[in-house]
Amino acid sequence: MAEKTIVIPSFSLPARIDQVGIEERAARFTKRSIKNETKLNGLLLTLNMIDLTTLEGKDTVGKVKQLCYKAVHLHDEYPGLPTVAAVCVYPSMVATAKKALGDSGVNVASVATAFPSGQAPRNVKISDVKYAVQQGADEIDMVISRGKFLEGEYNYVFDEIAAVKEACGEARLKVILETGELVTYDKVRRASDIAMYAGADFIKTSTGKISPAATMPVTLVMLEAIRDFYYKTGKMIGMKPAGGISKSKLALHYLVMLNETLGEEWMNNHWFRFGASSLANDVLMQLMKARTGVYQGKDYFSID
Amino acid sequence: MAKAKNNTLKLKFDSARNYAPAPESKSVAKINPRYDLFINGKFEKPLSKKYFATINPATEEKLSEVADANAADVDKAVKAARNAYDKTWKKMPAKERAKYIFRIARIMQERAREFAVIETLDGGKPIRESRDFDVPTAANHFFYYAGWADKLEYAFPNRKAQPLGVAGQIIPWNFPLLMAAWKIAPALATGNTVVLKPAETTPLTALKLAEIIQEADLPPGVVNIITGAGATGAAMVNHPDINKIAFTGSTNVGKIIQKAIAGTGKRATLELGGKAANIIFDDAPLDQAVEGVINGIFFNQGHVCCAGSRLYVQESVAKEVIRKIKDRLETLIVGDPLDKNTDIGAINSKEQLNIINRYLKIGVAEGAEMYQGSGSIPSKGFFCKPTIFTNVAQSNRIAQEEIFGPVLTIQTFRTDDEVIEKANNTPYGLSAGVWTDKGSKIFNLTTKLRAGVIWANTYNQFDPTSPFGGYKESGYGREGGLHGLYPYVRLV
Numbered sequence: 001m002a003e004k005t006i007v008i009p010s011f012s013l014p015a016r017i018d019q020v021g022i023e024e025r026a027a028r029f030t031k032r033s034i035k036n037e038t039k040l041n042g043l044l045l046t047l048n049m050i051d052l053t054t055l056e057g058k059d060t061v062g063k064v065k066q067l068c069y070k071a072v073h074l075h076d077e078y079p080g081l082p083t084v085a086a087v088c089v090y091p092s093m094v095a096t097a098k099k100a101l102g103d104s105g106v107n108v109a110s111v112a113t114a115f116p117s118g119q120a121p122r123n124v125k126i127s128d129v130k131y132a133v134q135q136g137a138d139e140i141d142m143v144i145s146r147g148k149f150l151e152g153e154y155n156y157v158f159d160e161i162a163a164v165k166e167a168c169g170e171a172r173l174k175v176i177l178e179t180g181e182l183v184t185y186d187k188v189r190r191a192s193d194i195a196m197y198a199g200a201d202f203i204k205t206s207t208g209k210i211s212p213a214a215t216m217p218v219t220l221v222m223l224e225a226i227r228d229f230y231y232k233t234g235k236m237i238g239m240k241p242a243g244g245i246s247k248s249k250l251a252l253h254y255l256v257m258l259n260e261t262l263g264e265e266w267m268n269n270h271w272f273r274f275g276a277s278s279l280a281n282d283v284l285m286q287l288m289k290a291r292t293g294v295y296q297g298k299d300y301f302s303i304d
Numbered sequence: 305m306a307k308a309k310n311n312t313l314k315l316k317f318d319s320a321r322n323y324a325p326a327p328e329s330k331s332v333a334k335i336n337p338r339y340d341l342f343i344n345g346k347f348e349k350p351l352s353k354k355y356f357a358t359i360n361p362a363t364e365e366k367l368s369e370v371a372d373a374n375a376a377d378v379d380k381a382v383k384a385a386r387n388a389y390d391k392t393w394k395k396m397p398a399k400e401r402a403k404y405i406f407r408i409a410r411i412m413q414e415r416a417r418e419f420a421v422i423e424t425l426d427g428g429k430p431i432r433e434s435r436d437f438d439v440p441t442a443a444n445h446f447f448y449y450a451g452w453a454d455k456l457e458y459a460f461p462n463r464k465a466q467p468l469g470v471a472g473q474i475i476p477w478n479f480p481l482l483m484a485a486w487k488i489a490p491a492l493a494t495g496n497t498v499v500l501k502p503a504e505t506t507p508l509t510a511l512k513l514a515e516i517i518q519e520a521d522l523p524p525g526v527v528n529i530i531t532g533a534g535a536t537g538a539a540m541v542n543h544p545d546i547n548k549i550a551f552t553g554s555t556n557v558g559k560i561i562q563k564a565i566a567g568t569g570k571r572a573t574l575e576l577g578g579k580a581a582n583i584i585f586d587d588a589p590l591d592q593a594v595e596g597v598i599n600g601i602f603f604n605q606g607h608v609c610c611a612g613s614r615l616y617v618q619e620s621v622a623k624e625v626i627r628k629i630k631d632r633l634e635t636l637i638v639g640d641p642l643d644k645n646t647d648i649g650a651i652n653s654k655e656q657l658n659i660i661n662r663y664l665k666i667g668v669a670e671g672a673e674m675y676q677g678s679g680s681i682p683s684k685g686f687f688c689k690p691t692i693f694t695n696v697a698q699s700n701r702i703a704q705e706e707i708f709g710p711v712l713t714i715q716t717f718r719t720d721d722e723v724i725e726k727a728n729n730t731p732y733g734l735s736a737g738v739w740t741d742k743g744s745k746i747f748n749l750t751t752k753l754r755a756g757v758i759w760a761n762t763y764n765q766f767d768p769t770s771p772f773g774g775y776k777e778s779g780y781g782r783e784g785g786l787h788g789l790y791p792y793v794r795l796v
Contacts (some may be wrong), residue, residue, distance in 0.1 A: 015589070015590065015591075016587065016588070016589040016590075016741045017589050017591075017592070018589035018592040018761050020592075020761070020762065021589060021591075021592025021593075021595060021596065021762065022589075022591070022592055022594075025591075025592065025595050031432055031644070032323065032644075032645055033323075033326035033438070033644035033645055034323060034324075034326075035323075035324045035325070035326045036324040036325075037324050038322075038323045038324040039324070042627070194638070224591050227631075230313065230315075231313055231627070234313055249309060256320075256468075259319055259320045259634040260317070260320045263315035263316045263317045263319075263320065264316050264317070264318060264319040265315070265316055267319065295595065
């Protein structure tokens with residue numbers, strides 16, 4: 001099969017983004033009224049797209065095990081629920097998660113490359129990645145060197161991503177841009193292009209450690225970058241907004257945006273993820289409401 | 305197996321058009337089976353004794369019937385307005401006038417949902433637009449001009465602004481309530497009284513506005529609302545006791561009005577047709593520009609006098625822009641205007657649909673390439689798929705004449721001078737759009753484009769504080785803002 005030659009463009013002249021326009025367009029998706037079976041399907045899909053995440057210094061083996069159990073048994077009172085897409089942990093917890101998840105089909109994602117700041121030399125980052133992969137991680141969530149990026153050292157950032165991709169081996173690579181530190185939409189677009197051309201399988205907004213984390217306009221900028229990249233290269237790239245998405249309604253807005261920007265081929269957890277810890281319970285609450293007609297208190301849903 | 309070629313890649317959007325129905329409830333909309341003429345503060349039976357039906361263009365079902373005013377009815381309305389002007393309105397302190405206008409604005413806000421539903425039922429526009437644009441903007445116009453009523457001496461320093469008397473106002477069917485607000489609010493603020501005629505296909509929100517005017521307890525005769533078709537409008541234009549005509553509508557009727565009032569001393573503002581150029585340069589934020597183009601031509605089914613119906617794209621980005629527009633067409637939902645997810649509603653009338661379809665045929669016959677998205681349209685009611693034409697020549701009729709429907713022509717250009725020349729090469733001059741990242745280019749174009757409103761990196765933005773109006777055959781006079789006061793005052 002003849003691969004298309006990918007021509008790497010100049011990153012000093014990326015596509016331009018108009019702030020007012022992109023924010024208006026993102027707001028427009030929130031006007032879609034999602035009801036009945038569309039809503040139900042959307043909620044189930046949301047659950048299935050979640051990267052259930054715990055990234056705390058105080059994480060314990062016990063906590064990760066509990067999280068893994070929840071990943072597979074979201075709410076057993078509601079039969080037939082899907083599992084989440086992946087459990088996202090630090091490299092030191094990968095082995096624990098891998099063992100706990102077994103053959104459930106739920107992936108283990110590990111943050112690496114001196115997450116969340118990325119402030120470490122390249123060889124340290126590479127060995128961080130290699131360790132996580134060797135422990136059994138199916139997916140690696142790396143952070144870009146924002147300092148270098150903001151200095152204009154685009155080639156450095158590009159080469160680093162390419163090196164991490166190589167270290168990933170079979171694992172899929174998610175590249176975290178940390179859009180809250182890039183500030184402008186133009187820079188988000190530029191970083192998205194660099195990440196995709198350098199070999200990212202997914203681009204991801206945020207670590208969740210910086211505010212603002214994912215927003216709809218920022219995610220839209222990245223989705224449009226993915227679309228343009230797809231038309232240029234024929235290669236599909238995944239998208240993961242992370243941080244700040246804790247309500248079902250907002251998650252549905254994101255799905256509408258995904259559906260109307262990239263289309264139905266992206267509407268599954270191979271190409272789209274929510275990085276979130278508390279979203280799952282809100283979705284479960286909505287699903288139970290749809291089934292029983294009443295909202296149940298939050299204590300009826302397990303906190304892990 | 306050979307890999308799919310680049311140019312055969314296509315995103316799939318079928319699921320993006322198939323949301324579960326989310327209809328707005330009709331229960332708030334109270335529509336009487338029959339409406340009389342609103343004259344002198346009361347609903348009165350027409351002297352003509354005639355009524356005509358108004359239908360829902362999305363279902364072709366009859367909504368109500370309204371009176372068909374003849375010349376005698378017009379005379380009665382004008383007399384009521386004259387009487388109210390002489391006896392009450394012109395003597396009333398300006399700050400008291402302002403209170404009435406504020407009251408109209410506030411009642412309209414309170415009843416916003418009802419107005420939105422009726423506007424959508426009667427006119428066919430999507431509920432999202434009537435709810436988020438038409439009704440709130442109409443209320444804002446009343447608020448804005450209520451504020452001016454007692455501040456005219458600041459609007460016209462060292463001059464005294466006197467009202468003209470009775471204003472005859474004739475409005476179109478594309479934004480029925482909003483156009484009524486554009487006309488009535490500045491007239492009342494400056495101390496004039498009004499006889500207003502809504503279009504024959506969309507009279508209901510104006511008649512609901514009459515109910516608000518009753519509720520706001522305006523002195524009888526200050527605002528009179530009469531319904532009818534062209535003959536009623538002609539009787540208004542030719543009535544000797546009307547001091548000013550304000551008209552929004554087609555250029556042809558505008559010309560007739562201008563001939564009719566020549567030599568009579570009547571003042572006039574005419575807001576007529578348009579064939580706006582929307583210009584995309586290669587350094588533009590393309591995705592936002594495409595969104596602006598879509599909004600520019602498909603807003604309100606393209607029934608917008610300032611619709612960006614001629615797209616000019618710089619040739620180096622033309623392919624990409626056209627691809628993006630085609631993708632965007634896939635996610636436009638055409639259907640039940642009352643559904644909250646509908647992007648493009650019903651064409652306002654059968655006549656208008658016929659006109660649009662005729663232009664589609666003309667475009668194909670002229671050799672332009674027609675493209676429509678893969679979405680479907682309802683089998684009942686008046687609907688038209690959003691349509692783009694590529695391979696268009698400047699001499700094509702579809703690029704010269706106002707279609708007033710969801711039809712976009714696309715041409716390419718190479719240099720700035722070329723696009724300025726082409727954009728100005730039209731009898732109209734209402735609006736234009738410029739998309740570029742370069743500020744200097746924006747200023748160069750805005751000084752050279754002959755259009756009343758020019759948007760840069762956005763389109764179809766309206767605000768009560770901003771004047772609106774055209775050049776050339778798009779009419780004269782301005783509505784909105786401080787400028788919108790001038791046509792209703794005599795400065796001494």
